[in-house]
Amino acid sequence: MDPAGYDLLKTAVLLLDGDRRVRHANTAAEEYFGLSRRQLEGMDADPLIGMVQSVVKVPLRAAPWAWLYEIPVRATLLDDRQHAHAEQTAQRESLRNLAHEIRNPLSGLRAAAQLLEGELEDPGLRDYTGVIIAEADRLVDLVERLVSSQRQGLEIRCFNIHEVCERVYTLLAAEYGRRIEIVRDYDASAPELRGDFSRILQALLNVARNAGQALTENPGLQAPRLILRTRVGHQLVLLRRQVRMGLVLSVIDNGPGVPDALRDKIFHPLLTGRAQGSGLGLSLAQEFMQQHGGLVEFDSRPGHTEFRLILPMEPL
Ligand SMILES: Nc1ncnc2c1ncn2[C@@H]1O[C@H](COP(=O)(O)OP(=O)(O)OP(=O)(O)O)[C@@H](O)[C@H]1O
Numbered sequence: 001m002d003p004a005g006y007d008l009l010k011t012a013v014l015l016l017d018g019d020r021r022v023r024h025a026n027t028a029a030e031e032y033f034g035l036s037r038r039q040l041e042g043m044d045a046d047p048l049i050g051m052v053q054s055v056v057k058v059p060l061r062a063a064p065w066a067w068l069y070e071i072p073v074r075a076t077l078l079d080d081r082q083h084a085h086a087e088q089t090a091q092r093e094s095l096r097n098l099a100h101e102i103r104n105p106l107s108g109l110r111a112a113a114q115l116l117e118g119e120l121e122d123p124g125l126r127d128y129t130g131v132i133i134a135e136a137d138r139l140v141d142l143v144e145r146l147v148s149s150q151r152q153g154l155e156i157r158c159f160n161i162h163e164v165c166e167r168v169y170t171l172l173a174a175e176y177g178r179r180i181e182i183v184r185d186y187d188a189s190a191p192e193l194r195g196d197f198s199r200i201l202q203a204l205l206n207v208a209r210n211a212g213q214a215l216t217e218n219p220g221l222q223a224p225r226l227i228l229r230t231r232v233g234h235q236l237v238l239l240r241r242q243v244r245m246g247l248v249l250s251v252i253d254n255g256p257g258v259p260d261a262l263r264d265k266i267f268h269p270l271l272t273g274r275a276q277g278s279g280l281g282l283s284l285a286q287e288f289m290q291q292h293g294g295l296v297e298f299d300s301r302p303g304h305t306e307f308r309l310i311l312p313m314e315p316l
């Protein structure tokens with residue numbers, strides 16, 4: 001039997017000898033346990049799978065293999081996530097191309113309006129050039145936000161996730177503190193994280209601001225409350241794989257919930273349910289998380305909306 005064939009499977013497979021020691025692990029098993037094949041080989045299988053909820057154990061009579069352990073990965077969820085990811089990436093790409101095309105004519109237009117303004121003597125007419133310049137500036141802001149995420153590479157360093165949370169908390173408290181209750185619920189055991197501090201901060205802030213807006217822009221809401229929560233999670237399904245350990249950053253609000261019409265497309269760029277929104281907050285948050293191998297997901301019903309930013313953590 002050639003064990004290399006198991007590498008084609010999405011489910012994690014371990015081949016064990018008569019002492020139930022790992023003799024071979026497929027690629028999905030390496031990803032599942034977050035350990036290399038070499039690290040897995042020789043390990044005692046039973047303690048290794050002790051935490052795993054569902055394992056299929058098949059006895060083999062093909063020395064040196066005595067057992068095959070299979071851990072089904074939640075394949076459909078992975079497929080759905082990959083599909084959504086491909087779609088969102090394509091959309092971002094075409095929008096970005098459009099943004100690049102708009103950039104130059106836009107600055108030409110703005111400069112011409114400024115020159116014209118200098119030539120005009122009638123202040124009434126200057127109001128018109130003022131409008132052109134102000135609207136051009138609004139478009140420049142939008143274009144800049146569209147291209148911002150690809151401007152530089154990631155600046156990776158180690159930090160504690162609660163530094164990010166505290167920054168977001170301070171900003172939220174300044175913006176919404178008088179109108180909503182903001183609760184911090186941190187998992188003090190969360191280990192240090194490796195990533196781009198400012199992008200993770202931006203992602204959390206975008207998600208938290210949405211919650212703040214949902215709670216303050218809907219009048220008549222009783223006891224509006226926002227919770228910032230951190231937890232260490234196990235066996236999390238990410239984009240291409242299931243990881244053993246990850247950090248889950250949740251923003252929970254008791255607002256009206258995500259409108260039904262937006263649910264399937266909420267991470268698409270330029271999609272907004274707010275009159276003043278540009279619809280870029282969640283698209284950027286998702287992109288920043290994906291740049292870290294993570295993702296943003298959500299559950300929402302009236303009175304309880306939870307957005308989760310999930311970041312994989314490397315095994316020690
Ligand atoms: N916590 C939430 N509760 C209810 N609706 C939400 C929540 N978070 C997001 N939404 C909905 O999702 C839409 C998209 O959010 P997104 O952050 O991408 O864009 P935006 O907030 O409209 O604009 P921007 O963030 O660019 O200023 C929002 O307009 C809102 O309708």
Ligand SMILES: [Mg+2]
Binds near residue numbers: 281
């Ligand atoms: Mg937003």
